[in-house]
Structure formats: structure tokens, C-alpha cells
Amino acid sequence: MIDIHTHLIPNVDDGADSIKETLRLARAAVEEGITHVVLTPHHNRYWVTNEKDKVLQLTKKVEQAIQEANIPLTVSPSQEIRMNEEFSEELFAGNYLPLDKSGQYYLVEFSWSDFPSFARSYLQEMLDAGIVPVIAHPERQRPFLDDPNLLKELIEMGCISQVTASSIVGDYTEEIRQAAHYMMKENLIHVIASDAHDTIERPFNLIEAQNILEAEYGVEYKDYLVNNAKNIFNGQKVKNFER
Numbered sequence: 001m002i003d004i005h006t007h008l009i010p011n012v013d014d015g016a017d018s019i020k021e022t023l024r025l026a027r028a029a030v031e032e033g034i035t036h037v038v039l040t041p042h043h044n045r046y047w048v049t050n051e052k053d054k055v056l057q058l059t060k061k062v063e064q065a066i067q068e069a070n071i072p073l074t075v076s077p078s079q080e081i082r083m084n085e086e087f088s089e090e091l092f093a094g095n096y097l098p099l100d101k102s103g104q105y106y107l108v109e110f111s112w113s114d115f116p117s118f119a120r121s122y123l124q125e126m127l128d129a130g131i132v133p134v135i136a137h138p139e140r141q142r143p144f145l146d147d148p149n150l151l152k153e154l155i156e157m158g159c160i161s162q163v164t165a166s167s168i169v170g171d172y173t174e175e176i177r178q179a180a181h182y183m184m185k186e187n188l189i190h191v192i193a194s195d196a197h198d199t200i201e202r203p204f205n206l207i208e209a210q211n212i213l214e215a216e217y218g219v220e221y222k223d224y225l226v227n228n229a230k231n232i233f234n235g236q237k238v239k240n241f242e243r
Helices: 019-031 052-068 087-092 119-128 142-146 148-157 165-169 174-185 206-217 219-233
Strands: 002-006 036-039 074-077 080-082 105-109 132-136 160-164 191-193
Touching: 002 019, 002 160, 002 191, 002 219, 019 052, 036 052, 052 074, 087 119, 119 132, 119 148, 132 148, 142 148, 142 174, 148 160, 148 174, 160 165, 160 174, 160 219, 165 174, 165 191, 165 206, 191 206, 191 219, 206 219
Parallel strands: 002 036, 036 074, 080 105, 105 132, 132 160, 160 191
Antiparallel strands: none
């Protein structure tokens, strides 16, 4: 199993606060059946900047620490990129890290409180260039909570979206749990990831989420959300789920 959205790099955002926590998260990932995690520290979010070269260097350090601890987990570098006014220019200048080696998928998030006026045009520029935006956790962001049709519009454009395992489980608010399930029922979700930040308050929760998915939606849909992480990581096409 591949987890395409994690915050294991220590001391760079609101994720792991030490290398010890990084290793605890790595062990927890293995216990969940995860073999590979994509490291996606926040970038351009408020005061947090984790530029490409910095993430590449820190990923090597995390990889070395995991290997020295004999933890059977593979890591690769990427970013969770907050869309701002410089997003498009920076993207096409090659300053962002994709989720896959072919550079087809990028993990994008928006402001928690509003959807920027320039977002549609930037997303369309990406799609026109053969780049697929992966919208991070729409079920947890106010613009999509208030107007699910906004997410539907972006999906119809060609974007795909990622639900957080803990949202399905109900570890956030009841509003977020309901939104996650509504979006899944409306075929607005393509892939599940953990967005793990630590082992206590924001853990992986992928096994519990998968159990819920299988019980409520069936094994085929559960496998769809899980296997799309592999498709994204391998730069392969993500298709819509056929119910």
C-alpha cells in the first residue's frame, strides 16, 4: 500500500516534531501495511515554505534514518502545495515536486476559508499541459463544505481529489465525516491517503478507514481508492469509479 500524503519530515511544518516521531510514524505505517510513503510537507502555507531542494535533501536524511532503524518502509519526496498567485509560474519553472516521477500529478491545497479567484485558470493551465491536480482533503475545507458543487466542477474539469482516512473514521468533526461520505457517494473522491502528522492526534488510520469503506461501499470501491494511490505514484491514469 502506498500513502501519497504524509508529514513525516521533522521540524518543517505541523507534522513530525523530531526524528524520533518520524521513526514512530514510519513504524506505524508498516504496521498499517504501508510499504511506501510520499513525503509531502506543506509549501506556501502561511509562513511555511519547503522548497524543492530542501525537501530533496531532507528526504535523503529521513530515508537514511529509516534504513538505520531497519524499518521496511520506502520514502519519496513531494510537497503539499498551497495555491497562491505565484503557483503557476513556479510550477512551470520546475520549482515544485510532483507525486510521481513522470511529473503528471501534483498535490494541491487551497485556503481553508476561501477559493481564490485565480484557481480555476491555474488548474486549467495544468490540465492543458497534461498535469493532473490532486486536490488535498476537500472534505475538510470550507469552500467545498459550503458548496460541494464547486468540487464537482473541478472534477469535471479533470482534477482528482484525495480524501483523508481520519475524515472517514470520524476523527475530525461530524460535519467533516458527513462531507467525506457525501463526496464519496457522489463519486467526487478518487484516492485515500492518511495526511498523517503524528502517531496520536493525526495518525494513519488507513486500516480502520478501509474497514469502513468495505462495510459501507463494498470491496470494489475500497480497492479503487487504495489502488489509485499506486496509479498516481506510477504516473498512470486515474479513472472515475463506475457504480
